[in-house]
Every structure is written in C-alpha cells, then in structure tokens.
Amino acid sequence: MSRRNSVVIALEEAAAAIPDGAVIGIGGFVTTNKPMALLRQLMRERRKGLTVVAAPSGLEVDMMIALGMVDKLITPYVGAEAISPVGPFHSKWAGRTFRVEEVDLGTLVTCLRARFQGVPFLPVMGAVGTSLPELNPNLKWLDDPFGGPPVVVAAPVEIDVAIIHASQADRYGNVQHRGAVFVDNLIAQAANKVIVQVEKLVSNEEIRSAPTETTLPCEFVDAVVLAPYGAHPSASQNYYQLDEGLMKEYLRAGKSFLQGDTAPLEGFWKKYVDRPATHCDYLAAVGLDRLFGLGLEV
Amino acid sequence: MSEHKPNYTQADMMTVVMARLLRDRERVFHGVASPIPMVAVQLAKRRQAPNLVYLSITGAVDGLPEAFPRETTTDGRLLRNTASLFSLTEIFDLSARGQLDTAFLGGVQIDQYGNLNLSVIGDFHKPKVRLPGGAGSAALLPTTKRAILWRTKHDPKVFVEKLSFRTAVGNVDKVITPLGIFSKEDGRLKLWRVFPYSSVEEITSLTGFPIEKSPDFAVAKAPTPEELAILQEIDPNNVRAVEF
Numbered sequence: 001m002s003r004r005n006s007v008v009i010a011l012e013e014a015a016a017a018i019p020d021g022a023v024i025g026i027g028g029f030v031t032t033n034k035p036m037a038l039l040r041q042l043m044r045e046r047r048k049g050l051t052v053v054a055a056p057s058g059l060e061v062d063m064m065i066a067l068g069m070v071d072k073l074i075t076p077y078v079g080a081e082a083i084s085p086v087g088p089f090h091s092k093w094a095g096r097t098f099r100v101e102e103v104d105l106g107t108l109v110t111c112l113r114a115r116f117q118g119v120p121f122l123p124v125m126g127a128v129g130t131s132l133p134e135l136n137p138n139l140k141w142l143d144d145p146f147g148g149p150p151v152v153v154a155a156p157v158e159i160d161v162a163i164i165h166a167s168q169a170d171r172y173g174n175v176q177h178r179g180a181v182f183v184d185n186l187i188a189q190a191a192n193k194v195i196v197q198v199e200k201l202v203s204n205e206e207i208r209s210a211p212t213e214t215t216l217p218c219e220f221v222d223a224v225v226l227a228p229y230g231a232h233p234s235a236s237q238n239y240y241q242l243d244e245g246l247m248k249e250y251l252r253a254g255k256s257f258l259q260g261d262t263a264p265l266e267g268f269w270k271k272y273v274d275r276p277a278t279h280c281d282y283l284a285a286v287g288l289d290r291l292f293g294l295g296l297e298v
Numbered sequence: 299m300s301e302h303k304p305n306y307t308q309a310d311m312m313t314v315v316m317a318r319l320l321r322d323r324e325r326v327f328h329g330v331a332s333p334i335p336m337v338a339v340q341l342a343k344r345r346q347a348p349n350l351v352y353l354s355i356t357g358a359v360d361g362l363p364e365a366f367p368r369e370t371t372t373d374g375r376l377l378r379n380t381a382s383l384f385s386l387t388e389i390f391d392l393s394a395r396g397q398l399d400t401a402f403l404g405g406v407q408i409d410q411y412g413n414l415n416l417s418v419i420g421d422f423h424k425p426k427v428r429l430p431g432g433a434g435s436a437a438l439l440p441t442t443k444r445a446i447l448w449r450t451k452h453d454p455k456v457f458v459e460k461l462s463f464r465t466a467v468g469n470v471d472k473v474i475t476p477l478g479i480f481s482k483e484d485g486r487l488k489l490w491r492v493f494p495y496s497s498v499e500e501i502t503s504l505t506g507f508p509i510e511k512s513p514d515f516a517v518a519k520a521p522t523p524e525e526l527a528i529l530q531e532i533d534p535n536n537v538r539a540v541e542f
Binding site for chain 1: 330331333355356357358367368369370371372373374377383385386387390393394413417418421422423424425427428429430431432433434435436437438439440441463464465466467468540541
C-alpha cells in the first residue's frame with residue numbers, strides 16, 4: 001500500500017520557496033499570531049524586493065522595512081497598539097524606500113475574495129468619498145449595470161506565497177487555530193502556495209477527532225513548519241502573550257537609528273536575527289525564563 | 299469647573315459616557331487598539347444593555363474576558379467565555395448589508411464633518427509621517443448604522459480644519475474626547491456634551507474647527523457611584539486608561 005506524503009518541512013526549506021521579488025502574504029493580526037519564525041529566516045537571509053500583502057500588521061513589517069526588504073506594502077495597518085501607535089521605519093520611510101498601496105481591511109478582504117473566487121473584480125461597499133479610489137490602482141469606479149449608483153470595484157490581489165502562524169497541524173497540512181483565525185483563511189485561499197508554521201504537530205487522528213476545529217484544510221496548505229514559540233515576540237492565541245519588553249527594545253533601537261545612532265539597532269539584528277542560525281538558537285537567545293514567563297495568566 | 303478634584307479620571311468619564319450611548323439588543327463591534335470600547339461594552343451590558351451583542355475583532359461573540367489585556371485588543375483573552383466565533387470578514391458583510399448597529403472607530407485627525415485620517419500627514423507619495431493606516435474604517439464607517447469615535451487627546455492637531463487625507467467617511471454619530479462629546483447633526487460635528495471638569499471655552503480653544511453647540515447641548519452627568527463601582531469590578535487594572 002502506498003503511504004500518504006508528509007508536507008512537514010524545515011524552516012530553511014520553507015524560506016527557500018520565497019525568492020527575492022516575491023509577493024508574500026502575512027497572516028495574523030497586529031500583535032497576535034504573526035509568523036515570526038518564517039519571517040526571521042527571511043530577515044536572516046535579507047530577502048529583497050518583496051511585495052508584502054498583510055493583514056493588519058505589527059512590528060514585523062516595520063523590521064522588514066528597516067532591513068530594506070520591502071518594495072511595496074499593501075496592508076491596512078502597521079502599529080503595535082498600546083505599545084506603540086506606529087512603527088518607526090514605516091512611519092518615516094514610506095514613499096522613500098518603499099511604496100504604499102493604500103488599502104483598508106474591507107477592501108483588502110474584497111481583493112482577496114475576488115482572487116479566491118476567480119472573478120475579475122468585486123464591488124466594495126465603503127471607500128466612497130475617501131481618498132482611496134484615486135490612489136489605489138486596484139480600485140476603479142464602475143457604473144452599476146443594474147441601475148444603482150456607481151460602485152467602487154476591487155481587482156483580485158494575487159499572492160505568491162502566504163505565510164501563516166497557527167496552533168497545530170498534522171503531517172498532511174490540516175491546520176487548526178485554537179482561537180481567532182482573523183483573515184488567515186482568506187490569505188491562504190488567495191495564495192498560490194501556503195506555508196503554515198505551528199506551535200505543535202499533532203496526529204491525523206487528533207485532527208479527525210475534532211474536524212470542525214480545522215481552520216485551514218489540507219487542500220489549501222502546501223507546507224507545514226514546526227516552530228514552537230514561533231510567533232514570538234507577537235502573541236500566539238492560547239499559547240503565550242506578546243513580549244512587550246522585546247518590542248520596546250526594537251522600538252528604542254529603531255528610534256535611535258533614525259536619530260543617527262545606528263549601534264543599538266545593529267546590536268538588535270545581531271542578537272535576534274543574524275547570530276541565531278536556527279529558530280532554536282533564537283529561542284535560546286531570548287531565553288527560556290523569558291519565554292516561559294509569557295504564560296497566559298493576566 | 300469644579301473646585302473639588304473629581305473622584306474619577308478622564309478615562310472613567312470617557313468609558314462611562316461611551317457605555318451610556320449603547321442600547322439594549324444592538325450589535326456592537328470594536329477593532330484593534332480599542333481599550334475604552336472594550337471596557338465600555340462590558341459596563342453597558344451590566345447596566346442598560348444586557349442583550350447587547352458584542353462582536354470583538356478576535357471573532358468572539360459576547361466574549362467575557364476574565365481580565366482585560368493591557369497592550370492589545372487582538373489577544374486571545376478576548377475570546378474567553380465566547381458563545382461562538384465568527385470570521386472577521388463577516389463583520390464587513392454584516393455592516394455592508396446594514397445590520398451592524400454600532401462600530402467604534404478612531405482617527406488620528408478628525409475634521410468637523412467627522413471624516414477621518416489614519417493614513418498620512420503631508421503628501422501621500424512623500425509623506426512627512428506615515429500613520430498606522432485605516433484598518434477597517436473605510437469600509438465600516440459608511441456602512442455601519444452608526445459609528446462612535448473616540449480619541450484620548452483633544453487638541454487642534456487632532457480636531458483639524460482640514461484633513462491631510464480622507465481615510466474614511468461616513469456615519470459618524472458621536473465623537474468622544476477627554477473633554478466632551480461632539481454629535482454629528484446636519485452633517486457637522488456640534489458640541490453636544492461638555493464634561494463637568496471642562497468648559498465650552500476650553501474645548502473651543504483646543505479645537506481646530508469652529509465650535510457650534512448642539513440644540514441638545516448639556517453638561518454631562520459625572521460618573522455615578524454605581525458606574526464607578528462596576529468599572530472597578532470589571533476593570534480593576536485600569537486598562538481603560540492605557541491610551542492616556
């Protein structure tokens with residue numbers, strides 16, 4: 001009898017599927033469930049010329065901008081909520097080192113749905129009266145063929161590789177989020193290739209024992225990477241909270257850099273990106289005390 | 299202006315008036331970075347709106363956190379005790395078909411028409427500062443039945459004559475600041491409430507557009523002992539004040 005293939009691969013192999021110039025889709029939401037292990041591997045390898053299509057983003061996108069990896073950014077939000085309303089490099093370098101395609105989440109969702117459904121465009125409710133349609137090449141005005149007022153329509157956004165963080169998966173790529181999915185499912189459905197990093201690998205039997213909890217079925221998932229604590233310093237729902245201290249360390253280093261003192265940021269890259277050769281080395285650099293201290297108690 | 303120091307904070311005042319604006323049975327949504335709405339919804343549910351349906355950005359329906367997270371409103375703690383999970387995309391659908399009653403939104407700049415800028419300061423292509431971005435506002439603001447905006451700063455840089463950029467336009471009903479509440483009437487923000495510790499003069503001097511009073515203008519009632527007691531009970535860590 002032939003055996004079904006596993007889609008579990010190493011982090012380095014997953015990153016190799018993302019070349020310079022790729023359009024990547026990033027799941028998660030602001031400071032939660034960001035696929036940091038995969039992104040850190042791309043940072044380590046200094047991937048260049050990326051178009052980033054992202055759900056509302058936290059500091060990971062700011063870090064990629066700081067490292068000169070991003071050419072074009074399509075995301076409704078970059079910030080770290082109460083920790084910092086803005087990302088320092090996103091805030092200062094927009095229009096200089098990278099272009100922004102202005103988009104809100106409702107519009108982005110529509111663009112992803114258009115791609116997922118295989119239709120040439122979909123109407124967007126909202127955005128009328130804003131500055132968006134004149135600035136975003138994916139939006140156009142169209143006369144309603146059914147006689148209503150003109151509508152804004154959105155073109156599909158196509159993603160080469162989606163990278164997503166989730167709680168667990170089996171070896172065949174059935175993925176479960178123990179918590180919010182946010183727009184991970186849409187980003188996966190709009191992508192040509194989907195890589196999911198997970199806190200835990202579980203058996204196919206365990207997945208089958210709770211099929212309604214499967215959030216990304218294997219038909220959408222090309223590869224799974226085991227990355228415990230892989231969302232750090234963002235939170236991983238029902239696993240650990242965000243690491244405010246590490247985010248602040250980055251923000252301080254970034255602000256110093258923009259004021260002319262480059263040493264703290266160079267130190268940050270060295271400590272957290274370049275010196276740790278693997279994800280486990282990164283976790284060791286952060287320290288187990290610190291990681292285990294990010295438990296779920298309030 | 300009161301001679302006595304009030305026994306409540308500006309954050310308490312904003313949370314309490316926000317909660318009072320909510321109605322029983324309505325469907326209410328808040329997004330990312332929304333600590334005051336997160337607490338206000340629970341206060342309203344404990345008082346006049348037990349049947350309010352609370353939809354949070356995490357996808358929780360009527361979640362009841364054991365305690366509120368300080369730094370974020372996207373955290374899994376908001377899923378505690380949820381009755382069910384909805385997909386975030388469904389919020390846009392719900393709103394687009396006219397069934398979202400109230401959305402809480404914010405703006406870095408807000409003009410006298412209640413339009414928002416969350417995108418850039420300066421020229422779009424070469425901005426002086428790129429702001430966080432509009433998140434869900436451009437789609438939700440024009441489609442929700444009403445939007446309640448809040449901002450914990452009241453100064454002429456926030457309440458401006460002219461926006462650098464129009465990120466979102468639409469159904470603003472009320473705008474809550476640390477000093478008072480604007481109400482959108484006849485297409486413009488009118489001063490509807492002033493808080494007991496502020497004054498029309500103070501608000502006028504700190505607003506970048508001309509102040510006109512609403513016909514229903516009044517001094518807001520200070521938080522009652524009952525409201526403050528519930529606040530203390532549901533939010534002992536004072537998460538409602540993190541934006542100050």
